[in-house]
Amino acid sequence: MKNSRKDNGKLAQAVPVIILICLLLIILAVAISFIIIYVCMENKLKDIEIENRSLKIRFQNLMTNHSELMTYNNELNTSHSKLMTDFNKLNTNQTKLMTNYNELNTNYNELMTSHSKLMTTYNKLNTKYSKLMTNYNELNTNYSKFMINYNEVSTNYTALDDKVKKFAKDVRDGIISLHPSGWNCTSFRKSVYHFPTDSSNWADANITCASMSCCSLVIVDDSAEQEFIKNYDKEKRWIGLQKDGAGNDFQWVDGTSLATAFWASDEPNNENTEFCVTKGAEFDQDKWNNDMCNAFHRRICEFKPECYVRKKLETDD
Numbered sequence: 557m558k559n560s561r562k563d564n565g566k567l568a569q570a571v572p573v574i575i576l577i578c579l580l581l582i583i584l585a586v587a588i589s590f591i592i593i594y595v596c597m598e599n600k601l602k603d604i605e606i607e608n609r610s611l612k613i614r615f616q617n618l619m620t621n622h623s624e625l626m627t628y629n630n631e632l633n634t635s636h637s638k639l640m641t642d643f644n645k646l647n648t649n650q651t652k653l654m655t656n657y658n659e660l661n662t663n664y665n666e667l668m669t670s671h672s673k674l675m676t677t678y679n680k681l682n683t684k685y686s687k688l689m690t691n692y693n694e695l696n697t698n699y700s701k702f703m704i705n706y707n708e709v710s711t712n713y714t715a716l717d718d719k720v721k722k723f724a725k726d727v728r729d730g731i732i733s734l735h736p737s738g739w740n741c742t743s744f745r746k747s748v749y750h751f752p753t754d755s756s757n758w759a760d761a762n763i764t765c766a767s768m769s770c771c772s773l774v775i776v777d778d779s780a781e782q783e784f785i786k787n788y789d790k791e792k793r794w795i796g797l798q799k800d801g802a803g804n805d806f807q808w809v810d811g812t813s814l815a816t817a818f819w820a821s822d823e824p825n826n827e828n829t830e831f832c833v834t835k836g837a838e839f840d841q842d843k844w845n846n847d848m849c850n851a852f853h854r855r856i857c858e859f860k861p862e863c864y865v866r867k868k869l870e871t872d873d
């Protein structure tokens with residue numbers, strides 16, 4: 557019993573110590589826990605601080621990006637406005653173009669209609685052209701044949717013409733005689749002239765000269781022929797010029813009008829009585845005078861050998 561009491565006293569003395577030790581242990585555990593928590597918290601704070609700095613940097617970067625994006629957005633807005641302006645212009649132009657297109661389309665359709673009509677006309681004309689070409693080719697063939705014949709005839713005609721001219725020259729030169737015997741002949745240019753010595757009125761003189769083909773009272777064509785007949789002699793001789801009593805102008809016997817005249821001074825006179833003409837006037841033997849047709853004068857006949865030969869050839873044919 558005494559030992560048990562001793563043990564209980566010892567135990568009673570040991571309990572506070574144990575409690576104290578326990579408290580110390582608890583305090584120690586709490587302190588360690590606090591230290592651990594503090595260390596953890598400190599690390600966490602460091603991480604948070606690092607993360608905070610990183611976030612600040614990212615925030616600054618984002619702000620920079622935001623500014624750039626705002627700038628870019630403004631630029632895009634400006635571009636958008638310009639594009640809208642351009643779009644509106646394009647839209648206006650498109651409307652005009654559509655109007656023009658519609659007009660052009662209408663014109664095109666009208667042109668196509670015209671084209672169809674023209675093609676129809678063209679085809680008809682082409683058909684006619686083909687027929688015409690056929691006719692033309694036939695005509696061309698005929699023309700070629702004609703030209704061959706023409707050339708042959710032309711060659712023959714030239715040869716014959718040369719013969720006629722040679723013959724006429726022989727007549728003029730007196731080598732060949734075609735006119736009645738007793739004609740007092742001389743030639744000038746392409747004519748042969750007869751200056752007889754007998755006299756008659758103008759009508760008989762005209763008939764006598766014209767009794768031979770291609771012969772008549774002289775027709776004075778120009779001043780050279782006038783020079784020739786006035787130089788032959790100074791006789792008054794009937795020439796182939798007269799007028800009727802109806803007031804018409806003087807005419808040559810072949811029906812041609814008087815173009816060049818060689819009247820003496822004051823001639824023609826007595827217009828109501830003197831209708832026939834002589835070379836050789838009363839006061840000017842080298843010029844013309846109108847006289848009464850029933851007066852008696854010698855005459856000049858003009859004979860054209862070429863005309864005679866050609867007529868003879870035509871008659872023989």
Ligand SMILES: [Ca+2]
Nearest residue numbers: 775776777781
């Ligand atoms: Ca003549």
Ligand SMILES: [Ca+2]
Nearest residue numbers: 825845846847
């Ligand atoms: Ca007269």
